Amino acid sequence: MAKQANLAAGSAYKLRFDSDEQRQMAEAIDELCRRHASPDAVAGWDAEGRYPAEAMRALAEAGWAGLPVPEQHGGSGGSMMDLVVVLRALGRHSLALAQAYYSLWVLGAEAFSRLGDERQQAEWMPRIVAGEALVAFALTEPGAGSDAAALRTAARSSDGGFVVDGQKVFITGAAVADVIVTAVRTQPAGDNPRQGISLLLIDPRAEGVTVRPLSKLGLKALDLCEVFLEDVRVPERDVLGPLDEGWSALRPGLAGERLLLAAICVGATANVLELALEHAGARETFGRPLGHNQLILDKLVEMRLALEAGDLLACRAAVAVDDGRPADVDASLAKLHATREYVTATREGVQIFGGYGYTNEYPVARHYRDAKYLEIGGGASEIQKLIVGRSMGLGA
């Protein structure tokens, strides 16, 4: 029988909490995930490419969909730090569940509560609070990714509304969404392509909309779609936020997006570390537990160091947002670091598992496939570096 090593998985890291209340929130998420996002369930969603509907329903029933919604709209008005706590906890159980929570609930709650008019808020906020409205967000196009303002999907005025033609790509959750907040050009791109962009609420089931899920490397439980828009009629009342000023309307949400993606990575990296520690304790090579070999110990310590640094960076950015201080650079640093270190941890995690890590029998293989998108989506790593570089007076 393999000797059990003295490597305690539970003591691997200490995540930051600002209060007992936040600690209790994380414990409540853990408890819910033990019932609705068990390792077997998470493996099943991945193997079948199945959206985690039942776990999202359980989160909604427990009131978690209302966390990002301000109290005046019926939510619980959680702070950015509260969202860090919840996404970190979710990411530790299931990356896909955490990403669905963020992409389909948090983003929508933020957009509708900040930009929606009274009628739009009356229609959508109660459904968002109840977890009954999934909101996808479509900015990227085949010719406009990092340079998103180069978007060409056009909305021309017609009969008191708009007719939309164009194509979006890499849209998370479009196949399950109830509405897609879609960035379109309502004025031709002039000298400043950031002007003349508007956000429209588009029903994915409307005439002229075709949603096509893409086959992809990982994150199999959450769809990633192309969205084709052909003569799609959108009434004027479905403009979200100021007409022609959609680009500026998006800006205030960017720091939140980046730091929350970092928080998801912190949770997911914590899980990789836990899995690797457990294996390094149980697996014996050359007469002793794997984890006691210094080359393996080094990987585990580096993982923990990177994880704790990422946690601090994400929390620092969240506290800045909550205090109303500028957080763009802190959020970019957090995303850059936490995504890179999650990718590194999955590579080293698979290495620690050896051949077992390469099989889909072990969740570390899923982490390895999943992690990469986080260095691309939500503003790729190179773009985060440009933002940080600019803050030091470098680059354009």
Ligand SMILES: Cc1cc2nc3c(=O)[nH]c(=O)nc-3n(C[C@H](O)[C@H](O)[C@H](O)COP(=O)(O)OP(=O)(O)OC[C@H]3O[C@@H](n4cnc5c(N)ncnc54)[C@H](O)[C@@H]3O)c2cc1C
């Ligand atoms: C899993 C996933 C989910 C996504 N979800 C959504 C979503 O829900 N909604 C949405 O609108 N979009 C979404 N995206 C799209 C994402 O935002 C874009 O993929 C991202 O902005 C990069 O754009 P691109 O893929 O066109 O790459 P490109 O812009 O073509 O860039 C290619 C590479 O070059 C680098 N690069 C670009 N410009 C520069 C430069 N000036 N200097 C140095 N390097 C540069 C980039 O960092 C990248 O590594 C998602 C993407 C993924 C992978």
